[in-house]
Amino acid sequence: xxxxxxxxxxxxxxxxxxxxxxxxxxxxxxxxxxxxxxxxxxxxxxxxxxxxxxxxxxxxxxxxxxxxxxxxxxxxxxxxxxxxxxxxxxxxxxxxxxxxxxxxxxxxxxxxxxxxxxxxxxxxxxxxxxxxxxxxxxxxxxxxxxxxxxxxxxxxxxxxxxxxxxxxxxxxxxxxxxxxxxxxxxxxxxxxxxxxxxxxxxxxxxxxxxxxxxxxxxxxxxxxxxxxxxxxxxxxxxxxxxxxxxxxxxxxx
Amino acid sequence: xxxxxxxxxxxxxxxxxxxxxxxxxxxxxxxxxxxxxxxxxxxxxxxxxxxxxxxxxxxxxxxxxxxxxxxxxxxxxxxxxxxxxxxxxxxxxxxxxxxxxxxxxxxxxxxxxxxxxxxxxxxxxxxxxxxxxxxxxxxxxxxxxxxxxxxxxxxxxxxxxxxxxxxxxxxxxxxxxxxxxxxxxxxxxxxxxxxxxxxxxxxxxxxxxxxxxxxxxxxxxxxxxxxxxxxxxxxxxxxxxxxxxxxxxxxxxxxxxxxxxxxxxxxxxxxxxxxxxxxxxxxxxxxxxxxxxx
Numbered sequence: 001x002x003x004x005x006x007x008x009x010x011x012x013x014x015x016x017x018x019x020x021x022x023x024x025x026x027x028x029x030x031x032x033x034x035x036x037x038x039x040x041x042x043x044x045x046x047x048x049x050x051x052x053x054x055x056x057x058x059x060x061x062x063x064x065x066x067x068x069x070x071x072x073x074x075x076x077x078x079x080x081x082x083x084x085x086x087x088x089x090x091x092x093x094x095x096x097x098x099x100x101x102x103x104x105x106x107x108x109x110x111x112x113x114x115x116x117x118x119x120x121x122x123x124x125x126x127x128x129x130x131x132x133x134x135x136x137x138x139x140x141x142x143x144x145x146x147x148x149x150x151x152x153x154x155x156x157x158x159x160x161x162x163x164x165x166x167x168x169x170x171x172x173x174x175x176x177x178x179x180x181x182x183x184x185x186x187x188x189x190x191x192x193x194x195x196x197x198x199x200x201x202x203x204x205x206x207x208x209x210x211x212x213x214x215x216x217x218x219x220x221x222x223x224x225x226x227x228x229x230x231x232x233x234x235x236x237x238x239x240x241x242x243x244x245x246x247x248x249x250x251x252x253x
Numbered sequence: 254x255x256x257x258x259x260x261x262x263x264x265x266x267x268x269x270x271x272x273x274x275x276x277x278x279x280x281x282x283x284x285x286x287x288x289x290x291x292x293x294x295x296x297x298x299x300x301x302x303x304x305x306x307x308x309x310x311x312x313x314x315x316x317x318x319x320x321x322x323x324x325x326x327x328x329x330x331x332x333x334x335x336x337x338x339x340x341x342x343x344x345x346x347x348x349x350x351x352x353x354x355x356x357x358x359x360x361x362x363x364x365x366x367x368x369x370x371x372x373x374x375x376x377x378x379x380x381x382x383x384x385x386x387x388x389x390x391x392x393x394x395x396x397x398x399x400x401x402x403x404x405x406x407x408x409x410x411x412x413x414x415x416x417x418x419x420x421x422x423x424x425x426x427x428x429x430x431x432x433x434x435x436x437x438x439x440x441x442x443x444x445x446x447x448x449x450x451x452x453x454x455x456x457x458x459x460x461x462x463x464x465x466x467x468x469x470x471x472x473x474x475x476x477x478x479x480x481x482x483x484x485x486x487x488x489x490x491x492x493x494x495x496x497x498x499x500x501x502x503x504x505x506x507x508x509x510x511x512x513x514x515x516x517x518x519x520x521x522x523x524x525x526x527x528x529x530x531x532x533x534x535x536x537x538x539x540x541x542x543x544x545x546x547x
Contacts, residue, residue, distance in 0.1 A: 005333065005389065008381045012416055013367045016378070040383070040416050047482035048414040048449075055376075062373030095336060095369040125371070 003037050010092035011041055015049045017056050017083045022049050032093075056083055059098070061165050066099040067117040068164035069156045073110045075174045082106065097125070111177035112149045113156075116199075119143045119189040123197050132252050133216035134240070139191035140248060142202070142210035147181030150199065188248075205229045209239070216252055256404075256433045257464060257510075263404065263435075264356050266298040266322055266513040267542060268530060271470075273302030273328065276519045277312035283519050283526055285316065291523065295530040298322035300515045301353055304329045304375070305345040309352060323353045324468070324513065325403075327360035329370060332393030332407070333386065337370060343400050350401060356513075358397065359437045359468060362390055362407035362428065379410045382417025382424045391431035398434070406467055408437035411445060411487040421446050422457035435467040438504065441474050441517070444496035445485035454496035455503055466508040471501055471533050472517035489517045491529045498536060505540040514542055 011033060014021050024030060025041050033041070060079050064071040071079050079102070082088055087105040091098055103118030119141040126138035136142065156175060160167050186207035191197050202210075212225045219240070226236040243249040270285050277284060289296030301313045301323055309317075317323055327346075331337050350358075364378040380386050390407070398405045407428055409421050417424070421443070429436050447454050473490035474497065476483060485494065504511065516533055518526045539545040 003383055003385050005381050005383070005386045008383075008416055009364055009378075010367075012378060012381070012414065013364070013376075016376075016414070040381075040418065044414045044416060045482055047480045048484070051413045051477070051479045051482065051484060053479075059373065066372070091368045095334075097369060097371045098367075098373050099371070 001034065001036060003034065003040070006093070007032055007034075008037050008040065010089070011037070013092050014089060015041065016052070017059060017088070019050060020084055022046050056080070059083060063099060063102050064165050064168060066121050067103055067106075067114065068160050068168075069153050070103065070106060070110045070114045070117050071164065071168055072156055072160060072172070072175050073113060073177050074106055076168050078106065078109060097121075100125075109177075112145050112180065113153050113177065116143065116145055116149060116153050116187075116189075119187075120197050120199070123189045123191045124195070126191060129215045131216040133218050134213050134222045134244075134249050135216045135252055136210045136213045137248055137250050140210065141189040142207040142214070143187045143189055144204070144207060144211070145185045145187060146178075147183035147185055148178050149180065150185055150187065152178035205231075206243075210243070210248060213249060222249075256429075256435055259404065260435055260465075260467065260510045260512075263467060263512050264322070265542060266324070266356060268295055268514050268516065268533060269298035269300055269322075269324070270296055270519065271300040271302060271326065271515050271517050272313060272519050273326075274304060274307040274310045274313075276302075277310065279520065281520070281522050283521055283523060285312070287523050288526070288530075289321075291527065292530070294534070295516075295527070298324060298356070298513065300324045300326050300359075300513075301355070302326045302328050303349055305342065305349065306370075306372075309349060314352060317353045323355045324515075325350060325353055325355035325358045327358060327365075329365050329375070330360070330393075330397070331364055331366065332362055332397070333380070333389040335389075335393065335396070338393060338396050338400065342370070346397075346401060350403065355403065357404040357406055357435075357467070358401060359406035360408055361410035361439075362394075362425075363410035363412075377410055377412075379412040379415050379421070380417075380424065382415060382419040382421060384419065384427070386417070387424070387427045387431050390428055391434075394428075394432040394434050398432075404435055404467070405432075406435045406437040407432070408439055408470070409442050409446070411439070411442040413449065413482075413484045415446065415449070420452075420457040422461040426460060426462050429462055429465045435465045435510070436462070437468040437470065438466055438500075439470040439472070440500040440504065441470065441472040441485075441487055441494070441497045443500055444494055445474060445487060447496060448483075448485050454499040458503060463504065463508045464510055466504065466511055468513040468515065469501065469504055469508075469511065470515045470517050471497065473529075489520060491518060491521055491525050493529070493532075501533070502536050505537040505542075505545075509541060511540055511542040514540075
């Protein structure tokens with residue numbers, strides 16, 4: 001019976017990051033692994049998976065560096081727990097991104113600040129789904145956040161100082177997630193030419209339109225969405241062409 | 254033309270040294286140019302470790318700008334994942350190749366990153382040593398060779414946990430056949446694999462296609478212990494284990510197409526590595542890489 005290379009490789013990576021998974025693999029059948037595959041993993045001395053004592057700490061550090069305020073809300077333990085989660089398994093099996101997938105996983109506990117830092121991480125990467133059509137320029141992330149989250153982020157980011165990892169490792173107390181305001185902030189998170197990421201404001205309709213085109217859309221679909229957002233017939237094309245002219249939208253062939 | 258014909262078109266580079274981004278700026282690090290100045294036969298070429306997200310540092314660029322020989326050691330591609338050989342990455346490879354003008358590409362054929370290639374994802378794990386891993390990895394090697402027009406030599410990675418039922422030399426032998434390519438044997442990595450499995454240093458050599466061997470690495474290592482589990486750390490120091498020397502001497506005597514030897518010692522000062530280079534030269538005296546005939 002053929003053995004699945006990807007399943008083995010992903011399990012290997014998980015074994016190196018998660019001591020609990022080592023016990024799981026040795027204890028009995030594991031979802032996603034055949035018994036033949038599990039036997040190959042069990043043939044390795046289990047101590048071999050933990051020779052690098054700092055591997056998981058380095059991974060936690062990398063997430064704190066990218067999402068420092070989120071980490072300040074959930075604490076170092078809250079970041080560390082990601083590496084024992086099924087979400088981490090999906091990063092491995094679905095070619096995910098640690099930072100982006102962590103932000104999505106942690107949002108129920110950290111609140112909307114995780115979404116903001118996820119947008120910053122996404123802008124830094126500048127990725128878009130493939131395909132032809134109109135698409136929001138890679139490096140621009142439109143974002144709608146509850147009122148007050150941006151101010152909370154700015155204050156906490158400043159409080160963490162230049163080295164958030166050191167601040168959190170030193171036992172800085174967790175901060176309470178912000179209470180969402182009644183209103184909504186519409187934001188554009190944008191990566192500059194030098195790679196720096198800035199957060200600015202935009203009109204709600206503009207941000208919603210650019211959110212619609214974070215996946216490639218036909219021009220007709222984009223115009224229709226602009227009309228749904230309140231553009232009058234004729235004005236829709238003017239708005240879309242304006243965004244193309246400003247470089248916030250790009251055409252993919 | 255198959256590889257055993259193509260190998261004769263590859264240059265003989267001799268003894269060289271490796272580097273990667275920023276290595277030359279570390280305190281006490283080896284300066285390849287100084288090594289070459291002391292003995293041109295010791296720093297005959299530079300193997301440049303390339304993670305494209307970091308790029309090429311000023312030392313690598315300066316070396317290449319003098320027209321001195323290089324090889325390109327990739328540090329960021331999982332060869333068995335077709336998604337890794339995307340157009341953007343290949344375009345960046347082409348740019349780096351244009352700067353370095355390497356004799357070939359090489360690198361550990363294992364897992365350089367988890368998930369997708371991204372910040373915080375980089376590591377190095379050995380391949381899954383099973384027959385099913387051979388074809389997808391061979392396809393990646395062939396695709397990269399076609400894209401760059403350069404030979405792509407897979408290298409046996411280090412590790413403390415090897416998964417699979419093939420001996421690592423059997424795996425790489427099958428991989429080289431399937432990809433119709435040459436090989437890079439890291440003698441220190443092999444020594445640590447053999448030690449980990451309780452094998453003699455030369456176990457598996459009888460079936461290993463030494464005629465496909467183009468490059469070897471020699472490096473120091475040290476024994477570590479974790480909860481009674483002993484393994485060899487590939488520390489690139491100047492103390493080379495006896496098992497590594499046995500492998501080096503075996504290869505020197507039996508690899509007819511060997512073109513290059515990298516002494517991996519980039520974090521050590523010049524005076525500390527000169528005896529190591531002299532020892533490598535002495536032990537490889539009969540090899541074609543130094544003008545001999547095995």
